[in-house]
Amino acid sequence: MKIFNTLSGRKETFVPLAEGRIGMYVCGVTVYDVCHIGHARSAVVFDVVRRYLRYKGFDVEFVKNFTDIDDKIINRARAEGASWDAVAGKYTEKYYADMHRLGVEDADVEPRATEHIKEIIELVAGLIERGHAYSIDGDVYFSVPSFPEYGKLSGRKLDEMLAGARVEVDPRKKNPMDFALWKSSKEGEPAWQSPWGPGRPGWHIECSAMSMKHLGRTLDIHAGGADLIFPHHENEIAQSEAYNSKPFVRYWMHNGFITVNKEKMSKSLGNFFTIQEILDIFDPEAVRLFLLQTHYRSPIEFSNEPLEEATQTLVRYYQGLERLDDFLFLSLPEGKKENCPPGFEDGILGGTPSGFKARFMQAMDDDFNTALAIGHVFELVKEMNRFLDQAPTGKKAKEFLLRAKEGLFEAAGVLNVFNRTPAEWQRALLKIKKIGLEVAGIERLIGERREARARKDFLRADEIRSELEQKGIALEDKKDSTAWRVKL
RNA sequence: GGCGGCGUACCCAAGUGGCUAAGGGAGAGGUCUGCAAAACCUCGAUGCAGCGGUUCGAAUCCGCUCGCCGCCUCCA
Numbered sequence: 001m002k003i004f005n006t007l008s009g010r011k012e013t014f015v016p017l018a019e020g021r022i023g024m025y026v027c028g029v030t031v032y033d034v035c036h037i038g039h040a041r042s043a044v045v046f047d048v049v050r051r052y053l054r055y056k057g058f059d060v061e062f063v064k065n066f067t068d069i070d071d072k073i074i075n076r077a078r079a080e081g082a083s084w085d086a087v088a089g090k091y092t093e094k095y096y097a098d099m100h101r102l103g104v105e106d107a108d109v110e111p112r113a114t115e116h117i118k119e120i121i122e123l124v125a126g127l128i129e130r131g132h133a134y135s136i137d138g139d140v141y142f143s144v145p146s147f148p149e150y151g152k153l154s155g156r157k158l159d160e161m162l163a164g165a166r167v168e169v170d171p172r173k174k175n176p177m178d179f180a181l182w183k184s185s186k187e188g189e190p191a192w193q194s195p196w197g198p199g200r201p202g203w204h205i206e207c208s209a210m211s212m213k214h215l216g217r218t219l220d221i222h223a224g225g226a227d228l229i230f231p232h233h234e235n236e237i238a239q240s241e242a243y244n245s246k247p248f249v250r251y252w253m254h255n256g257f258i259t260v261n262k263e264k265m266s267k268s269l270g271n272f273f274t275i276q277e278i279l280d281i282f283d284p285e286a287v288r289l290f291l292l293q294t295h296y297r298s299p300i301e302f303s304n305e306p307l308e309e310a311t312q313t314l315v316r317y318y319q320g321l322e323r324l325d326d327f328l329f330l331s332l333p334e335g336k337k338e339n340c341p342p343g344f345e346d347g348i349l350g351g352t353p354s355g356f357k358a359r360f361m362q363a364m365d366d367d368f369n370t371a372l373a374i375g376h377v378f379e380l381v382k383e384m385n386r387f388l389d390q391a392p393t394g395k396k397a398k399e400f401l402l403r404a405k406e407g408l409f410e411a412a413g414v415l416n417v418f419n420r421t422p423a424e425w426q427r428a429l430l431k432i433k434k435i436g437l438e439v440a441g442i443e444r445l446i447g448e449r450r451e452a453r454a455r456k457d458f459l460r461a462d463e464i465r466s467e468l469e470q471k472g473i474a475l476e477d478k479k480d481s482t483a484w485r486v487k488l
Numbered sequence: 489g490g491c492g493g494c495g496u497a498c499c500c501a502a503g504u505g506g507c508u509a510a511g512g513g514a515g516a517g518g519u520c521u522g523c524a525a526a527a528c529c530u531c532g533a534u535g536c537a538g539c540g541g542u543u544c545g546a547a548u549c550c551g552c553u554c555g556c557c558g559c560c561u562c563c564a
Binding site for chain 1: 489490491492493494499500501502503510511512513514519520521522523524525526527528529556557558559560561562563564
């Protein structure tokens with residue numbers, strides 16, 4: 001299995017520190033506001049990475065933190081007239097609500113910065129002891145020149161960074177690049193007691209302290225959005241490696257951005273779409289598919305159109321699945337003569353190396369190429385349809401298709417897309433398209449129409465059809481039944 | 489200014505040295521059907537921003553040009 005490692009800038013063969021076990025840490029969110037689709041991307045992408053590693057048989061310890069104390073939370077609390085911890089609590093809840101709807105699994109450990117003040121203080125004190133940090137008036141700074149390898153993740157050199165510095169430098173720092181490990185608190189701000197006086201942790205130190213506590217000194221995988229590479233992750237490396245004298249992370253993974261009009265979606269530009277407002281119009285599965293149809297390191301241009309296309313794509317998938325289910329459970333009476341169309345065994349439907357499962361794993365093994373993996377899903381769907389077009393009958397054909405379906409379900413479990421039943425999908429569409437009809441009501445009308453058709457009252461039958469059509473439901477007459485679809 | 493990425497069919501997108509350049513959406517043709525719709529099948533780039541080079545062979549490697557974007561500041 002290969003993973004693109006930001007540290008080396010290339011794909012590397014993945015070998016965990018301890019055989020069969022993986023410690024993985026993902027930078028979560030600062031809970032000062034609701035999440036936008038960019039946060040969703042990071043969460044969904046690394047959710048799939050985790051699921052795939054588990055699928056491969058690794059014992060994965062997955063840690064994702066919440067930054068629950070920070071300047072932005074304090075400012076937000078002021079703006080909302082609430083306490084800082086009420087703000088953090090509120091947006092933590094909203095985070096969970098969004099992520100659960102998107103099918104993102106909770107982490108094994110979900111540490112909060114404020115629950116690790118003791119570990120953070122130990123770490124800061126240790127860095128001072130080792131000569132990598134210094135305190136001034138209650139603040140503590142990391143001394144960047146004390147760590148010669150600084151810049152190795154983001155690929156920049158110290159002097160270059162100084163030349164491009166765009167931020168006002170605190171004159172008390174020994175070096176302009178030094179960053180805060182501990183910030184003294186002003187009057188009225190949340191504070192914890194420390195050897196340097198009351199204060200709160202700097203942003204970067206919490207991840208070092210928490211990852212070390214929950215996963216040990218060296219992590220297998222550390223992941224987050226590409227905007228965290230500098231300075232956040234660079235600083236984490238400096239702190240952790242200066243303290244431990246050991247490599248901090250073996251594989252760094254970073255996801256690409258969501259853009260709007262080709263520009264990075266961000267709070268400051270105001271061009272962001274919240275998860276909530278997107279899920280108000282689109283099904284979560286369509287959102288997830290949309291995010292996974294592009295490789296995780298490439299940018300994704302956001303707009304409604306691709307989400308509508310993703311919805312249409314899911315229609316194709318669930319149509320195929322329904323057809324398969326119909327075949328497997330309805331139109332395959334026992335005792336019918338055997339007819340298993342030849343020529344499919346060696347293709348994607350078969351269990352050979354060119355079969356679906358092998359291709360799926362090959363795609364995922366190559367730096368989690370979900371876009372290619374999803375492509376294989378639809379190759380399989382197409383081939384399945386072609387197979388069914390041959391009107392197969394009998395036990396052999398059934399077993400053949402059951403195996404194909406099994407492979408599909410394994411992939412669905414990893415992606416957490418394609419994971420519902422066709423009926424569940426239709427119900428979800430009914431809801432998201434805000435069609436004011438119940439399944440029972442639709443089926444009653446279909447029954448009425450069936451009777452009308454039986455007595456050749458096509459006027460009445462067409463009337464019912466157009467009545468449903470107006471409400472957004474299309475009818476499909478099959479051989480001996482009528483199915484309904486939500487129109488898109 | 490420094491560092492990095494991207495440019496593949498009408499749209500999205502995979503592919504980073506060698507079989508027919510995946511897959512989805514849209515479109516066209518066909519099958520099915522009381523009619524219809526849907527669904528399914530088929531079709532679709534002699535071509536991979538442009539120009540040059542390396543190679544038996546390049547979308548894929550190298551150089552230059554054009555266009556777009558990111559990081560260097562909080563940011564998923």
